Amino acid sequence: MATAAVGVPYTVADDYANSGLWSWLTTVDHKRIGVLYMYTALFWFGCGGLEAEIMRWQLKGPNGHVVTAEMFNQLFTMHGTTMIFLVVMPLSAAFFNFLIPLQIGARDVAFPRLNAFSYWVYLFGSLFMNTSWLVGQAPNGGWFGYAPLTALQYSPGLNIDFWMLGLQILGVSSLAAAFNFITTIINMRAPGMNLMRMPMFTWMAFIVQFLLVLAFPVITIALVFLQFDRFFGTNFYMMTAGADPLLWQHLFWIFGHPEVYILILPAFGLVSEILPTFSRKPIFGYPVMVYSGILIAFLGFGVWAHHMFAVGMGPIADSVFAVTTMLIAIPTGVKIFNWIFTMWGGNLRFTVAMKYAISLVALFTIGGISGVMHASPPADLQQTDTYFIVAHFHYVLVAGSMMGLSGGIYYYFPKITGRMLSEKIGNWQFWLTFIGVNLTFMPMHWSGLYGMPRRVYTYDAGQGWEIFNQMSTAGALIQALAAFVGLYNIIKSRKSGEIAGNDPWGAPSLEWSIPSPPPDYNFAVIPTVTSRYPLWDVKSPELTTDVPHSRVGDEHNTIAIGGKTVGSFQDSMAAGTPEGGLNPNARQASTKVSLKTAEQLGIPMPYPTIKPLFVALFMVLMFASLLLIHVNKETMGLVAVLTFATAMTFSLYLWLTSPLEPSH
């Protein structure tokens, strides 16, 4: 049917270089930045995965000696830090970047150059942190970095410095991006898209940005204290000076628990996009889904001390945090049920994206249930810091976040690249992942309850833990295989995947009304939105007639979805109900389209610029120079810090004094 082997679906003649390395270094296009985020995060996913595989290989049997104790401690520290800060958060950021402007009908984010800056800070920060491997001093204090183990007295090497400075750098990236997205969502929604018409992903992203803005300053303060202790001899965490190590723990977890929702809510948002599309039903209980997301985020700031039940806070604090933690289960459960009832009565198509979404629903439930078990302090005292909790949070973060994000990749890859990921290879990847994840993390519940502590590089024989560890190691290998299958799929499908067309899935939201990949200006004409499901209003009106916020009668003629002036895809889009969820016409049509450029359409787009990259680079170098102080080169360190600070300020000056876009 589809005309295979057709070139790019459209050509754009930009006045600036549009491909090649320079265009990527200077891009301020939210879609390209999203793509950069995605591939960088997938690269670190490979690194974090490799770290996990080495650890699993060490633990496959008792008294293993694949790596030394010190190396193992660096591995688990960097595995956690990498997966959280360099993989799940940036992969979520990839979707924020790519999708938020498309879903709200905007042409870019509010601050395109700040957006580029966020990415470059992330890239250089992640490289900086991993440079530590090259000098053999990777962070070794755990991703939670408890004081006083991180104090100079107990960790005299550069290990903790890399971690502490790296996290501060990454925090700059996250905060800049968060403010950017908040501004974008508040100010740049298309006409008619009020908050309760926003797609669920954008809603969850919106909530996450507030979590970032409120949580990251807290860890920044904790890290600045640590930095002052280590570099300038202050006493925030100095036990001999009478410091209280719980100061770090409270600060860290006030950040750390909202961080959990920073990691999971974007995946929830993606699942809330995928399930309705492949059920061909609107999301069940849209308002409740929004409110439960807000409630989860709000309660998320009131439960941090459940990470600290073992530190001896006393019965009153334990009880309070136990109850608040249990409360979070209610909105989370509501989400699970609403997802199931989104599918209930639907017309389910089991694409790979759908399978990932469903397995998030199925497996996150397990993590949620073991979460409630941890909420009960007397039981938690037996479970915490064992493999039981390792099982718990991997069900949340791998079976939850990563499954959701993987589903998101399968769902949005056609929009990002214009080509479908292979469903055949994708099925292999999905089932290998599904089996691997369960085989790795399910047995950890048992090894934990049978007494195996976490963060141990070795364990003794005869404790009854061997079989569970063997299963976990086997599962980890299967996950690695799945990752390679996925990598192969991406490489292969980018070259020769089927042409996607505007709307390969028959989806309801605005991003599917424009070509794949979208032109740099996204929407030739900013759409006017009158409903939550603008595309369904046009293509499948029977799905949405009763949805609130759709004004019956006017959606068919007044929803102007962008692009009437730029080609024929509008016609194909209106060609009726997709057969088998696909509109083959759309694909054929899109291959013929040659889109007009922003210039031809008279749309002012921001200039590409290299300046944010330089500001980011000098900022990271400025932080990195502090390391010199700890290799006994104080003067050189000070000079380097000042030099890079000056260079950063100068680049920033150039950035701020150059115009954003052509005057209009």
Add this chain to the structure above:
Amino acid sequence: MNFLSRLRRPGTRKAGVVALTVAFAALLAACGQDHPDSIFHNRTDVNRDVDYLFKLLIGAGTGVFIFVETILIVALVKFRKRPGQPEPKHVHGNTTLEIMWTVIPALILGVIAVPTVRTIFKTQAAARADALQVEVYGHQWWWEFRYPQYTMTGANGKVDTVVTANELYLPIGKTVNFTLRSRDVIHSFWVPALSGKRDVVSNHTNYLWYTPDSTTEAVFNGACVEYCGTSHANMRFKAFTVTQADFDSWIEHQKLASVDLMPPPAPVAPAAGTPAKPGAPAVTAKPATTPAMAAAAATPAPVVQAGFVMFPREKMPVSTVPQTPYPEKLKFDDGLLANGNAAAGEKIVNTNMCIACHTIRGNPMMQAVLGPNLTHVATRTTIGAGLYPNDAQHLARWVKNAPSMKPGIIMPTFGIGEYDPVTLKGIVKTGFTDAQVSDIVAYLQTLK
């Protein structure tokens, strides 16, 4: 060529189901094994309370799990796309249903929350006044246990507390109240079979009590469960539950000082004259385990507590005997151990760096408190914080090159020609020979 037509591949799915079934079968099989460190042994009052809560949680959790997964699977099967199926009906929500799945989970959580709070207050109340007091000090990476209710006055009038390392004796049926403090970073004290863990926090004092009232004479593995640096995984310990009579006997024995072999008024040994050769003087050997000590058995022994002085090794289940292998590169001539001279060993100990860290009550040279107290080291079943069995072979290697046996520790490498894994420098001139190490081991083995 519609890619959506290839979506459902029964073959792939069947393989997945088979693999999962196999995995869960293996899991079930594994559950039937022996699990010495399980949290489900119910040996104490506290753990029984926890177990009640745990059963409630796992019961409610399993119920919710089955319910959710069932309706999910039903939905997946019932509403999968079939050819020629009409578009689904638009449903945007259902207020009654949504209120239901808000209220019912809230009720379930209420059922969990009430006993949770009750158990919190019960288990965190002050321990009963007549409890056995044990002070626990966490060190990188070993445990110091002190029994402040049991003190003795030394020869110089100094009042000492009974103190031991890495091995905890608890009387059956008596509440024990632990006072937890750290000497350096944060640790966490845990004997899974006896109770939940409690962090050992720097500059804080924590408490934990329980009563080992449903146990016989037994040994339990304990561990540090808060990451505390390089050898966190090697910070283990043993908890022995013994009868009150045995406990009393053990603690009386622990009060005794060691016998100093060094000072001039040493009793005249039968085989005097060749002090560097086998047949060393005066030792208070209980069970004679080495030839050196057998030779010493004839000497007049000081008064030693008769009866229970340590948990009989033969009664220790295999799971409580460390099986950590030696480092491959660490060689020791075990043949020399039989010839170790305890008195010579004490002389080496007293004139080397050992005095900088360790205490041996009864030996006036040994009064430092940085490392474990060695007064009764020979009555312990393990060395290196539960890492190796306490026998001559392991002790010898430990003395020769401890850092290679336990990464990161501050005890230096002593063996001549050995490499210190931390400094990566060879110990050539000042190190001990294997024969000297054997003497030290002989001395340490007299410290019953």
